[in-house]
Amino acid sequence: MSELLNQRLRRHLAALHAEGLARELPQIGQRDGVRYQLDGAWVTGFCSNDYLGLANHPRLRPSNFATLASGDAAGATASRLVAGDLPAHRAAEQALAALAGSDDAVLFPSGFQLNVGVLPALIEPDDTVFSDALNHASLIDGLRLARARPTILPHRTAPPPIATPRWWVTESIFSMDGDTAEPARLREFSERGGMLYLDEAHSLGLFPGGAGFARHHGIRTSVLMGGLGKAFGLAGAFAAGSREVCTWIRTRARSFVFSTGNPPALAEQARLAATLLTGPDGDERRARLWNNARLLAAALERTPPVSPIFPVLIGANQLAVTISHALRERGWHVQAIRPPTVPVGTARLRLTVTADHDEAQIHGLVADLRTLLQRHGLSLADTQPLTDPR
Missing domain, CATH: 3.40.640.10 (Type I PLP-dependent aspartate aminotransferase-like (Major domain))
Structure with missing residues (x-):
């Protein structure tokens, strides 16, 4: 009966792959802020939700909490x-x-x-x-x-x-x-x-x-x-x-x-x-975050941001995956988001900016993104959100 289940799941997985919906875990290795090893190669990540960079804060390291009052x-x-x-x-x-x-x-x-x-x-x-x-x-x-x-x-x-x-x-x-x-x-x-x-x-x-x-x-x-x-x-x-x-x-x-x-x-x-x-630490990090969000919004030719999240609408599942992989080859980690996470026909790259990014990284990512979109007949204007975020 276990082989029957395996056969069924192989069929389902093959169908997902054909639809551009296959998923795998990115193998993250050594990390240094927004820079980390992905499948053995160093990349700059633009898909984390660590908006203020507190995941790397020295005071929050697990070693600091080995002994508690309890x-x-x-x-x-x-x-x-x-x-x-x-x-x-x-x-x-x-x-x-x-x-x-x-x-x-x-x-x-x-x-x-x-x-x-x-x-x-x-x-x-x-x-x-x-x-x-x-x-x-x-x-x-x-x-x-x-x-x-x-x-x-x-x-x-x-x-x-x-x-x-x-x-x-x-x-x-x-x-x-x-x-x-x-x-x-x-x-x-x-x-x-x-x-x-x-x-x-x-x-x-x-x-x-x-x-x-x-x-x-x-x-x-x-x-x-x-x-x-x-x-x-x-x-x-x-x-x-x-x-x-x-x-x-x-x-x-x-x-x-x-x-x-x-x-x-x-x-x-x-x-x-x-x-x-x-x-004060939180205030300083928030200032950097929102400054970076404004920089990214301007680079993407968008209105002032209301959040650190920037969807780049692609539409087709496989094309979103293809552009994501091409960005990785250029040193950027941006995940392709596809159904059922988002509605059918709205596959996208989900860019997130943090307090730990710098201006050179933001402009470098957008320059490579623009080049790759043009290669597939798209522009930044073609990838704008469906509605005004405000």
């Missing part, structure tokens, strides 16, 4: 509700709640795990739910596990003014398009009594004082999802909200209840990263 344990040893709730978890949650401007916060091992657990825990059968058409897969799967059927909104539009209870589930900065939800519409929805579930995985820490999109724009959320794998440079996520919301999440979110707690060292790293984000 002892030398590598892991939490159990679910937080059993015997895995440690001082490092509680300290991190307090710091993350302060960063989000909320009463409380709950740590999760990953953002995907958070969304597929929290949404079903909070949404009830009679609730009306609206979800943006380009929401992340974790939000889509979380809503599938919930007991209410969502209405899918056209991208960046707001729910109609209907009676509550109602939810609006959306990202703040959209991970594949680099555009944002419309702040005024989010504020209006919340002020009218709507329950706003805002995924801030790609926006938390990018605004003055380490704030996310919601705090920066004065938006009140019912639940805020904060990612630790982007601006924090770590891994994991947290849900922030009222005491009642967070108590209910700890009690009923299955992906929290039935999972071992985060490693205590990672929790302590998250606490320290939150302090770095709100201090």
Whole structure:
């Protein structure tokens, strides 16, 4: 029976390869900031989500967290509700709640795990739910596990003014398009009594004082999802909200209840990263990030940026892969993003810029990209996003 499964999967894998949808893990070796070895050759990466460069911060290195107040344990040893709730978890949650401007916060091992657990825990059968058409897969799967059927909104539009209870589930900065939800519409929805579930995985820490999109724009959320794998440079996520919301999440979110707690060292790293984000170091890194984002936007002949994410629309799957490979041969690592991550017919190169890039790297990448596009009959104008990111 195992060979039957292998034969089936070989057919499926061959079909994906023929459609330009085959995937493989990039073999990353030695790393030095945005420079690293890929399959043995040194490249400059433009596809990381480490927007502020904190993944390489000397104070966040794992060796600094070998001994914690909770002892030398590598892991939490159990679910937080059993015997895995440690001082490092509680300290991190307090710091993350302060960063989000909320009463409380709950740590999760990953953002995907958070969304597929929290949404079903909070949404009830009679609730009306609206979800943006380009929401992340974790939000889509979380809503599938919930007991209410969502209405899918056209991208960046707001729910109609209907009676509550109602939810609006959306990202703040959209991970594949680099555009944002419309702040005024989010504020209006919340002020009218709507329950706003805002995924801030790609926006938390990018605004003055380490704030996310919601705090920066004065938006009140019912639940805020904060990612630790982007601006924090770590891994994991947290849900922030009222005491009642967070108590209910700890009690009923299955992906929290039935999972071992985060490693205590990672929790302590998250606490320290939150302090770095709100201090002078964070301010300096944000200034460099947004300066680099403006440089890249200008080089790509685009409007001023609203995020560090720049999609270069190619369309055909195999062509996106071909240009990605050609860039790698020239020393640039830019991944081709294809369905089902993005809609069919919108395969793209997803460029991300960080605080650690320099001007020469930005202009060098765009010069090579322009040459390769021309080789395939395309220009920078042909690869612009489908909608204005603002």
